[in-house]
Amino acid sequence: MNLIPLLPDTDPTAAFAYVNEQEIDRATFRAQVQTLAAALPARERVLNMCADRYWFAVTLFAAIARKMVTVLPNSAAPEHIAAVAAEQPGLLVLGDQAECPVADLPYMQINTLPPRMELAQAELPLIPFDQRVACLYTSGSTGTPMPHFKTFGRLRLAILAGAERVWGAAGQACSVVGTVPIRHMYGLESSVLLPIMAGGRMSGRIPFFPADIASALERMPAPRLLVITPFHLRKLLDADIRLPEIAVILSATAPLSAELAAQTRQQLGCPVLEIYGSTETGQVATRETDVETTWQTLQGIALEMRDDELWAVGEVYETPQMLNDTVELFSPQRFRLVDRKANMINVAGKRSSLSFLNNTLTSLPGVVDGMFCVPERGSGEEVERLAVFVVAPTLDRAAILAGLRQHLDSVFLPRHVVFVDSLPRDGNGKILARTVQALIASHLSGRD
CATH class of the missing domain: 3.40.50.980 (Rossmann fold)
Structure with missing residues (x-):
């Protein structure tokens, strides 16, 4: 043993x-x-x-x-x-x-x-390599939260592989400040296990607001790693407050746009590493988003297509793990991510992804936050019609549609534009599936 x-x-x-x-x-x-x-x-x-x-x-x-x-x-x-x-x-x-x-x-x-x-x-x-040490639940962003067990030896292998990539980008082991929940796989791996198992330093604080993030970073010795989500990274940049020097930023839980990564490098003077992974798999691959379109798997992890399904294999897994994503696979270690399968949509015979549509929406000037959704078809409708919920105090429906029209095929323009004061995101910046359904029921039920 x-x-x-x-x-x-x-x-x-x-x-x-x-x-x-x-x-x-x-x-x-x-x-x-x-x-x-x-x-x-x-x-x-x-x-x-x-x-x-x-x-x-x-x-x-x-x-x-x-x-x-x-x-x-x-x-x-x-x-x-x-x-x-x-x-x-x-x-x-x-x-x-x-x-x-x-x-x-x-x-x-x-x-x-x-x-x-x-x-x-x-x-x-x-500790035995195969000892089960943690049971984590999926976020619920695509359905009912499900439990997944993790073993000590495999967690350790994954953390050391991730440390090679992250510490490599920073030049050495870092002080880690994380804004993400510690009971989520990303927060557990990157803000708890990484400093423990790979020689880093840990902040006890879990800051949320930009000023709190700046304070937590200030109290940690350089070099510093900031573990964050795209949603909170955008809020941090928009706050435009003074931050101590950051060696590298780590982002996950939602797609990070190349534009936001480039803005981060320009504004904060550090690279942004994006993690691809899930509760089921843990961290699988990384990329430097503003300079790379493809992902590189971590040491010891390979991807395989089996009967049109994508699987992650390696010693870090008790059994091969099926990935619920659409990717373009170039080699066992290199791929381009299209989107989660659940986010792929087909409207009037044309395909797109909700992640792409959401990034397009939130990049419009004046949009603070927003999301596309796919309500159930109305009676007699032959094709799906999209809707958006948007936080944009200075804009109206016509401005939203005009902005989207510059970037999207007309079939993806939303039928309904619902203005809200805020969107109920969790600590990872995600909007849970049940929350989306509640928004649809509250604002779109009965509307044609």
């Missing part, structure tokens, strides 16, 4: 995390993990609801040491937590809040235990 130490063998005096203005070294993190692991009651599964990234990491690795699976819901909404608890009975909630953030489940506050520093010298547990 392939056994791997719980934590990498690194300089114990090296700075690891920055929490509440305090620098925490690797030895303290190791002692904190070992202390909590010894204190945890025996359970098969725990629900990690820590709000601070550092305490989330301590809790995750303590659970791994005790051979517990950490359940990571994609949302803290009560109805989703209730569904997860029903699907995975016997959960113990672990958190860094004084009161349990989840109703009707047993709770343990984990950040009140002082680290037993003698445990920093204790031998680390050896």
